[in-house]
Amino acid sequence: MPNYIVAPLDTLVDRLESLPGIGHKTAQRLAYHILNMSEKDARAFASAITDAHEKIHYCRDCCNLTDGELCPVCRSDRRDRTIICVVEEPKDVFALERAGDFTGLYHVLHGTISPLAGVGPDQLKIKELLARMDSGVQEVIMATNPTVEGDATALYIARLLRPLGVRVTRLAYGIPVGGDLEYADNVTLQRALEGRRDL
Amino acid sequence: MPNYIVAPLDTLVDRLESLPGIGHKTAQRLAYHILNMSEKDARAFASAITDAHEKIHYCRDCCNLTDGELCPVCRSDRRDRTIICVVEEPKDVFALERAGDFTGLYHVLHGTISPLAGVGPDQLKIKELLARMDSGVQEVIMATNPTVEGDATALYIARLLRPLGVRVTRLAYGIPVGGDLEYADNVTLQRALEGRRDL
Secondary structure, three states, X not given: OOOOOOHHHHHHHHHHHOOOOOOHHHHHHHHHHHHHOOHHHHXXXXXXXXXXXXXXXXXXXXXXXXXXXXXXXXXXXXXXXXXXEEEOOHHHHHHHHHHOOXXXXXXXXXXXXXXXXXXXXXHOOHHHHHHHHXXXXXXXXXXXXXXHHHHHHHHHHHHHHHHHOOEEEEOOOOOOOOOOHHHOOHHHHHHHHXXXXXX | OOOOOOHHHHHHHHHHHOOOOOOHHHHHHHHHHHHHOOHHHHXXXXXXXXXXXXXXXXXOOOOOEEOOOOOHHHHOOOOOOOEEEEEOOHHHHHHHHHHOOOOOEEEEOOOOOEHHHOEOHHHOOHHHHHHHHHOOOOEEEEOOOOOHHHHHHHHHXXXXXXXXXXXXXXXXXXXXXXXXXXXXXXXXXHHHHHOOOOO
């Protein structure tokens, strides 16, 4: 590479390049943008990173991200505490909250069982989910992603929960609203047919 | 938006979203990635931002970015000091150094004259370029981008330099090496014909 290297700039480019989906060119562009920020903005950006890291941890009950002991959902007295929706990642909670229909609690697994990636049940928050079954939970909705790993994880957890007398459900598979039959894949169409309902 | 908001996470997403080319979804994805970094990496990332901001400033001579008084190119005793290549941005120096053929010095304007964006000659490092003409410079290569603004800026600066008895040149226009005539635009083809050379 060129003999023109400014160490602090290079370090910043390297750090940005380590982010997912950011290549070398984009990292350079972002680094120049950061250099052109005001002193105040650059400081605020840096402290947003350390702040998020220091203040955010897992909710005591549902393992979602929060800056308190409990997350806002677990803290709320307007949520139905008899139903728990199990998701893979914190961003899934965000997606479901945005949809707005679900009024129960969540549980975040922080991953899926994936032997190829070396992730077993012990690395997920499954123990923490089982521990919550004492407190009057009647239904657990498995809302892991519709992938091989998501399905396997849902089945694994369902097998642990059923002996405890809890109803275990799975999100419906089918054609997405606003979608086009022509572009739906075969498996989705098969599932949509299987899951058909009376009009 | 959902009632599920964790303030420090939200701040981080906002900061990331303010970067060029980063939308809300990407900002969220990057924020989760940063949360999953080790404490050490997150701190290093944050200090890369503040470090770059504190330590990097303009080179005394060429206005390129550097962490010393002079940039590595101006500091070097192996560069030809009679020829200066004028570019728009620091990243252009990087591109030319990568190409590797140029052995002279640079001058970074930090922008182009652009009346629509409210950028006049005074906001660029043009005074600083003129001040360098005393030190035995014989040729100035205008290497601004081949755009309307880049061309206008090159012409403006050329008009200031010629009375000082300096040779002013412009990078050649033509078809890019490895390109395909079929896909070259008309203006580029016209310039390539105009600039044809004996074989």
